[in-house]
Amino acid sequence: MEQLIQTISGYVWSPALVAICLLAGLYFSIGTRFVQVRRFREMARLLFSTDHSQKTGITSFQAFSMALSGRVGTGNIVGVATAIGYGGPGAIVWMWIIAFFGAGSAFAEATLAQVYKEDHNGQFRGGPAYYIENGLRSRFFGVLFAVLAAVACGIFLPPVQCNGIALSCARAFGVEAWVIGVIVAALIALVIIGGVKRIANVAQIVAPVMAVIYILLSIVVLVINYKVVPDVFVQMLRSAVGINEIGGAILGSTIAWGVKRGIYSNEAGQGTGPIVAAAAKVSHPVKQGLVQAFSVYIDTLLVCTATAMMILACRTYNIVDTVQQTPTGVVVTYLQQNPNAPEGEPGVFYTTGAIGTVVGQRAGDMIVSIALFFFAFTTIMAYYYYAETNLVYLFNRWRRRIFKKHPERLDELERADMRFGDDRGEKIVIWILRIGTISAVFVGSLVGSGLVWTVGDIGVGAMAWINIIAILLLSPRAFRALKSYEKQKKEGKDPVFDPKEIGIEGAEFWEK
Numbered sequence: 119m120e121q122l123i124q125t126i127s128g129y130v131w132s133p134a135l136v137a138i139c140l141l142a143g144l145y146f147s148i149g150t151r152f153v154q155v156r157r158f159r160e161m162a163r164l165l166f167s168t169d170h171s172q173k174t175g176i177t178s179f180q181a182f183s184m185a186l187s188g189r190v191g192t193g194n195i196v197g198v199a200t201a202i203g204y205g206g207p208g209a210i211v212w213m214w215i216i217a218f219f220g221a222g223s224a225f226a227e228a229t230l231a232q233v234y235k236e237d238h239n240g241q242f243r244g245g246p247a248y249y250i251e252n253g254l255r256s257r258f259f260g261v262l263f264a265v266l267a268a269v270a271c272g273i274f275l276p277p278v279q280c281n282g283i284a285l286s287c288a289r290a291f292g293v294e295a296w297v298i299g300v301i302v303a304a305l306i307a308l309v310i311i312g313g314v315k316r317i318a319n320v321a322q323i324v325a326p327v328m329a330v331i332y333i334l335l336s337i338v339v340l341v342i343n344y345k346v347v348p349d350v351f352v353q354m355l356r357s358a359v360g361i362n363e364i365g366g367a368i369l370g371s372t373i374a375w376g377v378k379r380g381i382y383s384n385e386a387g388q389g390t391g392p393i394v395a396a397a398a399k400v401s402h403p404v405k406q407g408l409v410q411a412f413s414v415y416i417d418t419l420l421v422c423t424a425t426a427m428m429i430l431a432c433r434t435y436n437i438v439d440t441v442q443q444t445p446t447g448v449v450v451t452y453l454q455q456n457p458n459a460p461e462g463e464p465g466v467f468y469t470t471g472a473i474g475t476v477v478g479q480r481a482g483d484m485i486v487s488i489a490l491f492f493f494a495f496t497t498i499m500a501y502y503y504y505a506e507t508n509l510v511y512l513f514n515r516w517r518r519r520i521f522k523k524h525p526e527r528l529d530e531l532e533r534a535d536m537r538f539g540d541d542r543g544e545k546i547v548i549w550i551l552r553i554g555t556i557s558a559v560f561v562g563s564l565v566g567s568g569l570v571w572t573v574g575d576i577g578v579g580a581m582a583w584i585n586i587i588a589i590l591l592l593s594p595r596a597f598r599a600l601k602s603y604e605k606q607k608k609e610g611k612d613p614v615f616d617p618k619e620i621g622i623e624g625a626e627f628w629e630k
Contacts, residue, residue: 127572130579136374139387142586143219146226149597154221154411161412164405176318181398182409183322184503187496189385189417190329195490196282196466197379198425202435203464205375207350208357210426212376217418220386221411226596227589228410231392232403233599233617233625238510242627244396245504246389246585247511252624253592261515263389263584264508270577271390272505272555276306277562277573279494279501284563286466286490290483299563302495303556310502310552317499318397328492329421335485336424339476343431350430380422386414388578389585393504402613404603407596425469434459434471466490502555509551513544595622 147154154161165179176184201209227246234252235244247267251260280302284295309320340347357372385391391413395406429435433456458475460467466486474482589596598620606613617625 123572123576127576127579130576130583131374133374135579135583138586139216139223139582140219142387142590143216143221143223145590146222146593146596147219149593150222150225150600152222153225153408153600154218154415157408158412161408164409165412176397176399178398178400178406178409180318180322181394181406182413183325184318184394184397184500185385185391185410185413186329186416187321187325187500189391189413190325190421190493190497193379194417194421194493195425195469195486198422199429199435199466199468200464201375201379202426202429203438203468205372206357206437207354207426207430208359208372209376209379210423210430211354211358212373213380213418213422213426216376216380217386217414217422220380220418221414223387223586223589224385224391224414225407225411226593227387227389227392227585228395229403229407229596229599230589230592231396232398232400232406233595233615233622233628235396235627237627238514242397242399243507243510245393245507245511246581246588247508248396249392249592250584250588252626253595254588255624257515259584259588261512263581263588264511266577266580266584267389267393267508268505268512268551270505270581271501271508272551273558274573274577275501276498276555276558277565279497280559280562281565282466283487283491283494286470286483286487289467289470290480290487295563296560299560302491302498302563303560305495306498306502306559307552307556309499310555317503321496321499324492325496328489328496329416332489332493333420333424335473335489336428339428339473340431342476346431347427350427353430354426380418385417387582387586387589389581390500390504393507394500396507402603402606402615403599404613407600428472429468432458432472432475434475435464435468436461438464498555498559502552505551505555506548509547510544513547598622 165182198210198213201213205212230249230253231244231246234249235242236248237243245267247260247264250263251257280299283302284298287293287298288295309316358376391410395410398406398409400406436455436459438451458471460471470482470486471479472482473485474480476482477485599615599622602615602620603613615628617623617628
């Protein structure tokens with residue numbers, strides 16, 4: 119089974135996906151005239167603005183925090199360590215590159231999510247499934263994405279986050295992994311049962327605060343090791359282009375791991391960010407596009423870089439050549455082995471080891487475990503919301519088919535809606551998802567990290583394939599929305615979106 123999963127992951131994460139991610143980011147950056155640079159100050163300002171004329175939806179800052187929750191997770195601590203361990207220091211440079219251009223992709227997909235969002239029972243719902251169906255007029259691929267997203271975000275990805283928590287806490291506090299799994303599952307249940315409002319309220323407090331504290335901690339570590347910081351930057355740049363001996367030998371792996379972990383961490387182009395972006399109440403879709411592009415910078419250029427610099431400055435990493443399963447256990451061989459790095463497969467121990475050089479190994483384990491807990495916990499919340507939105511999309515498309523085939527049942531189903539608030543069947547489906555997600559979180563504490571990461575990669579990659587092709591096809595509409603926004607800004611107006619004015623069809627919410 120494990121070999122089959124590895125094979126599937128290899129097909130999904132082929133060099134073609136790596137190339138299309140980079141090229142799409144470049145295309146959107148050029149098409150928007152590098153809006154992620156030109157409008158940088160405006161990105162920060164829009165974080166705290168919202169459209170008070172709309173009662174439905176959440177604020178821009180809440181949407182930003184929920185997106186940041188999804189982006190800042192184990193990928194920022196464990197994922198960065200694995201990228202360095204398998205791709206060398208240069209992988210981080212490629213993470214920066216994918217973040218810079220990925221901010222262009224994040225802008226486009228978030229803008230499109232706002233354009234094609236729907237008002238469903240007092241909440242905004244949207245994302246790739248919605249803009250694929252309403253924008254590209256392809257219900258089949260909309261449904262396909264929704265199925266992949268519901269399964270990947272509800273089942274595949276939560277175990278990745280809980281696995282990182284369990285391994286770290288077991289090492290730091292001596293608690294059995296399954297006990298950590300029970301605690302995390304119970305806490306996540308308390309949050310997701312409260313729906314999007316509770317998720318947003320928790321995210322807007324926890325995600326930004328933990329990101330700031332973690333970055334400040336990394337600055338302390340780097341100040342103590344300030345003499346080696348310039349050499350670290352040189353090493354990263356040389357490795358990124360394969361100048362040194364080891365860098366030349368693994369240049370392909372350096373690029374692949376940097377792009378893969380970059381996309382996994384910042385989610386640009388993956389199709390999950392726009393699901394949250396659609397939930398915000400704004401007067402123009404471009405506003406939320408800019409906010410979501412900003413969250414990519416926070417994730418990769420600040421939090422991921424903080425982890426990488428600590429590991430590289432303290433030299434608590436190895437560069438792995440091969441990992442083999444033998445009758446006596448796992449045997450790891452190295453292209454480069456540092457004396458301060460723990461042996462074995464790359465993981466969270468690279469990060470704990472770096473902080474441990476300053477505060478002691480025991481304290482380092484505890485600090486990273488606490489940071490990882492909050493990062494991963496908020497990410498699981500975001501994953502659940504992604505899955506719920508896509509499940510609601512699937513359920514409502516199924517209901518529409520029932521209406522068409524059996525119009526005589528319309529009155530009966532409408533009476534059920536009035537009595538139960540939302541459709542009773544929809545509530546049942548959502549509760550099944552909640553139980554599935556909570557169970558998956560617990561299982562993640564028991565499964566090996568390598569297998570969990572691989573399954574998560576398959577889910578991310580499959581979603582990215584569909585979403586990137588969709589936003590490329592819809593790109594002219596994102597560009598038109600940006601021109602509309604910038605034209606109104608030049609006229610001194612607070613931009614308001616009118617899809618008919620710029621020839622966009624299918625944006626039913628804005629047409630109303």
